[in-house]
Amino acid sequence: MATSQAGRLESGKNERPPLPRRNRVRRRLKRTAAVVSGLLAVLVAAALVLAYAYHPAGVDNPRSAYLSTVDSRFVDTELARFHYVQAGEGPPVVLVHGGGEWAYSYRDTIAALARSHRVYAVDLPGHGYTELHRNDFGFTIDSMAGSLATFLDALGLTRVSLVGHSWGGGWALRFAETRPDRVERLALIDSNGVEYPDVFDWRVLEYPVVGEVVMNLMGKDSA
Known part of the structure; x- marks a missing residue:
């Protein structure tokens, strides 16, 4: 009995207590914000390329x-x-x-x-x-x-x-x-x-x- 109880106590020392709900929400929001920021950066970069680097083909390569x-x-x-x-x-x-x-x-x-x-x-x-x-x-x-x-x-x-x-x-x-x-x-x-x-x-x-x-x-x- 004493051995079993000691084992449980020893096991408990290695377990991390669960994070408070507020901290978990904050972590999720930070991860979401990072993903959204990354997507926005990609969209902005793509828009700048299309606006100022991309030049449609002229009559040298006519489509009509x-x-x-x-x-x-x-x-x-x-x-x-x-x-x-x-x-x-x-x-x-x-x-x-x-x-x-x-x-x-x-x-x-x-x-x-x-x-x-x-x-x-x-x-x-x-x-x-x-x-x-x-x-x-x-x-x-x-x-x-x-x-x-x-x-x-x-x-x-x-x-x-x-x-x-x-x-x-x-x-x-x-x-x-x-x-x-x-x-x-x-x-x-x-x-x-x-x-x-x-x-x-x-x-x-x-x-x-x-x-x-x-x-x-x-x-x-x-x-």
């Missing part, structure tokens, strides 16, 4: 057979290497695509207008085959309207007619508002307005990193 059927051109500027489709002869008209689109969205319009105009369907920064040279470009309505001015300057176009669709209508409208001397006519197709904020889905693109990631990942039409 459409480009082989039209007069696809580039003009290089300090801001970006602008891609555009040119057709026709006559008074200049510039076609501005909507958000997430590119010159291909105007494929039928280009052919119709080219009968009486020189048409320029441009891919603005973050769209189509245009490649940005600057990582600090903000996808705001003013910066996009400014990029349109940069494109026109590069081609020596002092005064043009503008056509803008959807979000591109807002960019064209903003350009006309700030530079009316350079706009002959303005046509808006299902456009947003300058004085009304975009829906949240689009406004998030104005934030650093987020806008760059989304625009870099936007694919081109596969046609």
Whole structure:
């Protein structure tokens, strides 16, 4: 009996008393916080790579057979290497695509207008085959309207007619508002307005990193 009791006492010396419940909860929270912090660090690193290190392939590796059927051109500027489709002869008209689109969205319009105009369907920064040279470009309505001015300057176009669709209508409208001397006519197709904020889905693109990631990942039409 004495031996059995001594054995139990000896065994008890090696057993660690259970941690209080509060300490166990704290340990779990610390482990969870470490895991979450690690995941956030990976996500932030991936976002930075996609925003500033990843550059979508340009026309050197075209994804669209459409480009082989039209007069696809580039003009290089300090801001970006602008891609555009040119057709026709006559008074200049510039076609501005909507958000997430590119010159291909105007494929039928280009052919119709080219009968009486020189048409320029441009891919603005973050769209189509245009490649940005600057990582600090903000996808705001003013910066996009400014990029349109940069494109026109590069081609020596002092005064043009503008056509803008959807979000591109807002960019064209903003350009006309700030530079009316350079706009002959303005046509808006299902456009947003300058004085009304975009829906949240689009406004998030104005934030650093987020806008760059989304625009870099936007694919081109596969046609």
